[in-house]
Amino acid sequence: MTEPRTEVPPLDCRTKALFLDFDGTLVDIAPTPDAVIIPADLGSLLARLNTALGGALAIVSGRSLNELESFLRGFDGIMVGSHGSEARGMTPPLDRLPEGLESAQTEMRDYATSRGLLYEHKSMGGAIHFRALPDAGPEVEAFIERLAITNPRFEVQPAKMAFELRPAGFSKDGALQILSDQPDFRNRSPIYIGDDTTDEPALAWAETHGGFGIKVGDGKTRASQHLPDPAAVLDWLRAGLEH
Numbered sequence: 001m002t003e004p005r006t007e008v009p010p011l012d013c014r015t016k017a018l019f020l021d022f023d024g025t026l027v028d029i030a031p032t033p034d035a036v037i038i039p040a041d042l043g044s045l046l047a048r049l050n051t052a053l054g055g056a057l058a059i060v061s062g063r064s065l066n067e068l069e070s071f072l073r074g075f076d077g078i079m080v081g082s083h084g085s086e087a088r089g090m091t092p093p094l095d096r097l098p099e100g101l102e103s104a105q106t107e108m109r110d111y112a113t114s115r116g117l118l119y120e121h122k123s124m125g126g127a128i129h130f131r132a133l134p135d136a137g138p139e140v141e142a143f144i145e146r147l148a149i150t151n152p153r154f155e156v157q158p159a160k161m162a163f164e165l166r167p168a169g170f171s172k173d174g175a176l177q178i179l180s181d182q183p184d185f186r187n188r189s190p191i192y193i194g195d196d197t198t199d200e201p202a203l204a205w206a207e208t209h210g211g212f213g214i215k216v217g218d219g220k221t222r223a224s225q226h227l228p229d230p231a232a233v234l235d236w237l238r239a240g241l242e243h
């Protein structure tokens with residue numbers, strides 16, 4: 001466990017825009033994606049933060065939008081799903097399903113079933129989780145890479161004990177760039193909070209656009225700030241409401 005490099009500055013809701021990853025940031029990573037435990041007050045906490053921030057709050061996740069909506073009832077603010085390729089509450093950056101989506105999903109499901117691995121269906125792609133068979137990582141990666149080569153509208157997204165196929169050309173940092181031009185976000189400095197390799201470009205984006213990133217948990221990062229786990233993130237958010 002690395003020690004926090006600095007004490008994270010308090011959240012000033014008058015001047016900041018806040019971008020939050022979901023898994024591993026607001027909730028602990030679970031053995032399977034649908035087994036996450038959602039704190040009872042999470043939706044209402046986000047709703048109160050959104051009000052305090054004047055609407056400058058967005059959830060930015062690799063999850064499908066419909067999953068985020070079901071997990072975060074009570075929060076009606078902006079959500080960006082599927083790594084920036086679908087959104088609620090802003091002009092959607094992607095308005096149609098990528099060509100070849102269904103056949104790629106079928107291939108992934110069949111492969112996962114044949115290897116006894118978990119296939120996670122996503123509205124814009126899919127993921128194969130190898131947590132149950134940790135040695136299968138390189139094989140899963142090779143399989144997904146082959147799929148991405150034959151389907152150039154998609155790219156490989158490495159995740160924690162999983163490899164994902166997702167639409168090419170979209171990213172969390174791309175979503176932040178788009179959001180930062182929206183009226184509620186303009187003239188506010190960005191804070192991005194995330195835990196995974198998929199968050200690094202967004203953490204770096206916040207650092208280079210007048211704000212900062214907060215890395216949750218261990219690991220190499222370009223964020224200047226650090227919090228140990230989702231419980232610490234929620235404490236920091238609650239403190240921001242009272243600040």
Ligand SMILES: [Mg+2]
Pocket residue numbers: 021022023024025194195196
């Ligand atoms: Mg995450």
